[in-house]
Amino acid sequence: MRRLRWVAAAGLGAALVAGCGAGTTPRLPSIPPSSSSSAPSSPAPEPRSDCDDNNHASRVRSYAPGSPLPAGDTPSQTLARIRKNGKIKVGVSADNLLFGYRNPITGQLEGFDIDVVNQIAKEIFGSTQSHIEYVVENFAQRIPDLQSGRVDLVADIMTINCARWSQIAFSSEYFKAGQQVLVRMNSRYQDINDLNRAKAKVCTAQGSTGSENLKKFPQVRPELVDNISDCMVLFQQGSVDGIISDNTVVAGFHAQDPYARIAPRMLTDEPYGLGIPAKDVDFVQYINGLLQKWRDNGFLRDTYAKWLPAPAQNPPPAVYGRALPS
């Protein structure tokens, strides 16, 4: 399993490096050393409600720990409820090799997001033992589950964007990803534009940012599935020509299929955040506090190093000052 993870990680590394080299989107921006991130730009954050997907700061802006709460909320009411239940209900993925997957050998869930969830449980309850209820979700189920209260938190490579901010809340950004395309090793398609010109079949998951992005390529014949790993089955069966998804996902697929190739161009910017119900502003603040601590004490960096290629990404800095939901 460890070997597999490194293969996947190498794929992701190559993807990230290639993405950088291509220079189409600014990947891996220079991030100040983690020590400096302990003093985030939050002395007097101006609450702002404007959100623009093209403006990174306005997109990833979250609620600062200890900042004002909506009227009637108390600082730790969500946390108190979770503590009382003795369990945190978390939406995760089970088929995403690097971030959240079910290890077929042990039957256990593993990955970067799973480690983050375990650490959150440790902070809340003192241990992970039977304090986490995993809800395995496909991408389209994440927002409805947060809105209905089926889960308290989603840790499932979730892209922060403005459309989603209108439905749920996000923690501060904890990972930078971007979309890439997976094609066959001997494919004549080099890029999404080739697939588009050839009116090729491209697969992605419903409710993912990949499916939104695919709309920009109108010639492509989209194949939308429930679970992103169903795309890989279709890909291996030859019924789709390519898969568009986050590099974190396609790197995992590439690791499981040496006959696949990742097209180098990074198509989008996908800042990841933990999804939280919109009303639980106090919990967002609490989680942001934890993320801040992990940026400072090196936990995030270590976890990157555990799952992702060296050199490990520096944790993206937090941006605070989002206006409270009305």
Added chain:
Amino acid sequence: MAVTAPPTAPAPGGPTTPGGPTVPGAAGPGPHTAEPPRPPHTWQVLTRATRAWFEGTPGRLRVAGIATVLACLLFGIFAFVAASSRAGALSDARADSAQLVRVQTIRTNLVSADANLTNAFLVGGLEPPAARTAYEQGIATAARTLAEASGNNTRDAATLAGVNDVLTRYTGLVESARANNRLGYPLGAAYLRQATDLLRTDALPQLESLDKSVQSRVNHAYAASADATAWLVAGLVVSLVVLVVAQVWLAGRTRRLFNLPLVTATAIVLVVGIVLSGVMWWSLDKAKSTRSNAYFSTLALATARADAFDAKSSESLTLIARGQGQPYEARFRNEADNAQAILTRATEGGNDDIAAAARAFKDYRGVHTTIRKLDDGGNWDSAVALATGSSPNGSNAAFQKFNNASGQALDQSSSQLRHELDDAHGPLPAFAWIALIAGVAAAVAAGRGVSIRMREYR
């Protein structure tokens, strides 16, 4: 009525052969007449001859002779048709009931193989040899039964070929799932999901619709077997009426009370008719009781088993879906409710084996309820342990008890069904031939009886 016909017919000296008038060449050269008599047409001659044949007492005797002979033959034929159509309908019922059991066996084995597979994946790690063997046995039995079923009825062959296609694709997907699983690739789970979905959305609906159409064929066969009685009754009544009327008329005309051959013919028809009616009544009664007992139990058990295995497989799928298993749990409830309702109804027949199967299924549902409580309470690991382990109070052990009890009851009731339908069918073909021969014999006797009177009259 041709007015000119009578005088010409009795003309004694006339050398009129039937061919004569129609051959103008023979008389043509005769120079003596200017107006030769118009030669009558063939049909006129025939009509004349026929009329003469039925004229007077000898004619009526001839009519009586033909009527009684035909009546006896009619009895023989109708009785033959009645007995053989009953026999045919019963062998159809037997063949289609067996086909029904086959269709449900295919369904049961496919779902059971799938249940074993999903159960093994749920545990994680290399699948236990026992689970793999169980899966392979299920697939082998399903494939064998598919071939058997499509050989047994060509009408079902197209649907079964469709199911066979799905089975081939299904096993291919399963092997891909295994290969990925062996490498430690989580992609194996996606292949497994595809395989299971394919089975459920493609093969099972085809089998369910086939099941319905075979059931309606069985019902049709039972109805046809009941209808067969009408032929026998019609043949018997008509031939007896004709024979009796003919004898009464003969007695009045010839001043002889009895005509032994005709009495013999009547006796043959009556005795064979009554015996055959008895046999027919017995076979119908037997078929009816088989339908409401052995057939009903067989149908109930086969269907309940298929539904129950479907439910068991849904249990694993609910857990695999981990938190998103509501559709599978809904399927479980649906299938398990069906199975339970069918078993409860079948238990009312007083069959102890079925009652045991029903009890075992109820026990299994108890375990399932516990599993759901654990999982819904966020205790997934314990739920999985209970659902997959081989512990005696786990789900697998409880289900195995149901599997054994219901399998045994099904074997028993389907072999009972086969034997009873064989019994009901058994004497019918022989009796059909006996009735036909008896009809011919009676016809010979009747013909002879009337011809005696004819001779007496001359």
